[in-house]
Amino acid sequence: MGSIGVMSCGIHIHQCTNILKTAVHRGSCRNLHVTGRFAAKEYYDVVVVGGGAGGITMSARLKRKVGAGNVAVIEPSEKHYYQPMWTLVGGGAKQLGSSVRSTESLIPSGVKWIKSEVKSFDPDKNSIRIGDDKEINYKYLIIALGIKLQYEKIKGLPEGFAYPKIGSNYSVKTVEKTWKALQDFKKGNAIFTFPNTPVKCAGAPQKIMYLSDAYLRKTGKRADANILFNTSLGVIFAVKKYADALLEIVKERDIQLNFKQNLIEVRADRQEAVFENLDKPGETKVYQYEMLHVTPPMGPPDVLVNSPVSDAAGWVDVNKETLQHKKYPNVFGIGDCTNLPTSKTAAAIAAQSAVLDKTISLVMKNQNPSSKYDGYTSCPLVTNYNKVILAEFDYNGQPLETFPIDQSKERRTMYHLKADMMPFLYWHMLLKGYWGGPGPYRKLMSLGLK
Template sequence: MQIVQHDARFASADQISPADLAEIAAAGFRSVICNRPDGEGGPTQPASAEIRAAAEQLGLQFAWLPVTPGKIGPNEIAQFTQLLADLPAPVLAYCRTGNRATNLWQFAQASAAAHPVAEPVAPAVTATPACDWNADEKAWDVVVIGGGLAGICVTSSLLRRQPNLRIAIVEPNDHHDYQPAWTLVGGGAFDVKKTRRPMASVIPRGATWIRAAAERVEPHANLVRLTNGESVAYRQLIVAPGLRLAWERIAGLQETLGKNNVTSNYRYDLAPYTFELVQRMQGGTALFTQPGMPIKCAGAPQKAMYLACDHWMKRGVLSKIKVEFDLAGAVLFGVPTFVPPLMEYVKRYDAKLEFNANLVAIDGPARKATFEVKDADGNVTRVEKRFDMIHVVPPQVPPDFIRDSELADAAGWCEVDHATLQHPRWPNVFSLGDVSSTPNAKTGAAARKQAVIVAENVLAARANQPLRYRYDGYGSCPLTVEKGKVVLAEFGYGGKLLPTFPLDPTRPRRLMWFLKASVLPRFYWSGMLKGREWFTGAAHE
């Protein structure tokens, strides 16, 4: 339990338990408000009735005002305001992370003027001197949350169109990673050191880097609150923080990652360990897993398997290794056109496919993995499997500060119009990349195309003009089926094929391997991040 005191009468907290209430009462609180719907967190979440009973035994007043993330409306605000007036203070309100309770309290305040706003400040580190800004202005023209591919690309595209824009990039990390190459690292085909550069080296010229993490977005006040206690005001907001790898959702995984033959290409420090395990493998069972969608680069889990199998085949040990691919979903790949060529490689490597099998726990020292397996009738049973090597892909979720904000859709992703990438309720907010609610493949190629759409539409919105540019759902997944050959899957909304080259897209090609392993890494650093928009094909009405 973490309590945040906002003023003498109100504090917020993350999920509390009945055992916490004695401490809450001892701290002087007289009332508790629950803003979390029952059952939101599954069977481990204490029910509101259980908290109420424990609170009342200690003489605390209790109120339940459940609010769905991203769905705070006038009725909820009015009810919360009335509760603050009726309940004896001090009041503690809680939800899953404390964000919803905090947002409700802020809405209940008299006006946005009650919030202290930090003026734009020079960043701790910038790639180039920050562009000039008027110290009397409290708001940046554009604030971009996220310094990954999506955030850097859209910033570069905006500044190429309007170099005088005052843009701040909110990003806590001191490095920038070229993540698409980590699959190649795990297959022994790329140097991991070439996938990471200092963040300061990729910040676009003319943009300011605010080296801090976003903690909360308050679109009603045009504010981004940071973990360092400061706030950043904006006129336009672009949300591009990516998604969060939820390693903790697989019991025992975090304790055993990087040892006990447990690895994952989804982390910089672990991808080299993947290839180390592949090289050491002489026989036994190799498991490869894929969680439920959405995940970044939906083909990456099976690409790890293909590259490992190709290595074992060339070494002559594949026949001694039992290869199994456990998918939480019911299909090998979401675009049916590409399933037949992929199945040819599944057969070639004699890999076993286990559908509707979701990894839920792992015991590294005992070399045991536990899966929840769903049958045709929807019944779920737990199945334990031994392994000599396992490549794990973690569940992937929206960042908490988005999931619990007014920007979120019902699933917690940043809600946008699927064509314009504009938020439907907050017209000065746009989103792109892995965090957005668009139903496309979460890939770098998608973010690159989205960056052009967002740049054009943000500038149109600033000029009070119609949003003319439209995103067609384009995404690209270079499926490395063997070392030296790639099936380049390019598609848009609804699985519509959108090939860049006039070639059969289902055929594995050495040309596409050259593109994946040699051309794209160079283009990433020197082209994409610099705002080069070749082959983006941005469409407008």
């Protein structure tokens, strides 16, 4: 069989495309990729950029609105990770393998997966450019690109991870090193850091600290350990109710808090960590460590920096209540890549997805969005191998709790919610577009309580 030209097919383009796909699959034509390019569909009603939690969730929701074949997800990664589980992986309570699925298995059937990176946005022309300089056009665009880890901003990293005693629960490459460093701990400082940038899951840097404390107690090593939380912030947690509870735990477990301390260098060959005092710029202090858990600086993905869809800091510039772009009404953002002033968590994405679903529905009908995202986010603060403080709060930093109990207390039930229920909700409800956060249940429980 020779090369088939689209113009000489004598049949509809979509039929020709199917012939091309079949031929390529059978390996019967070497030149088909040349002409197949012209048959490729480059326009979609909805294009979702990013195949993380926000992207997969919104592709599932939008497919139900505009139909199969009309939604595309642009995502280069073949693997998708449930990252909230990495706290437990780093603490030895879960296996890394249980946090991963193939991207292909999660893309809703009928949604086109474009396995590529986005190179640039041109919202004035309703188009984006991807790898191979290909252009994808859209009617509606949802940006769900997540956040970028910036280990390279700390001198001595990421090459320092080649040495033992150092790990980070924020990367698939280094989360198991955290558990190894904890198991190998003998005597000295165990240091846990929090950077001077926005981060995803702001509770994670101290969750692993509490697990490490519990592990060292269980193995009889705690008396030889000095646990330090060196944070660039001036508080242990942004919401006072939970901060007060955490300060009690820190005091009770003899953990040393050092505020306004920002990690700027790691000398892994000497097991030294260098911190800058943010209250006295230029003043540094060197700490010896036996174990070091690094939370990296983070920022917007490179493609968003200086992009027309982003604010001056590089975050997607959306209305904080509707998630619609402030300048381009057919562009929307969700999750960690946006400038929404709330904590960047999977729970926040769930609540945002429900609002964004309603926003887009109304925009598609040429109506003004009316649903309002209140900034709801949740952080299950793991404080032991069987205890969790379930922090839930809104834009104003006010508790927005689901259960009719005091959630600032450590509870075994909340640990099971975090370790067992939430992964199930994520894989089987959120990513399929059926979970929009606990808002409706909170109202029901409040009524029941009254």
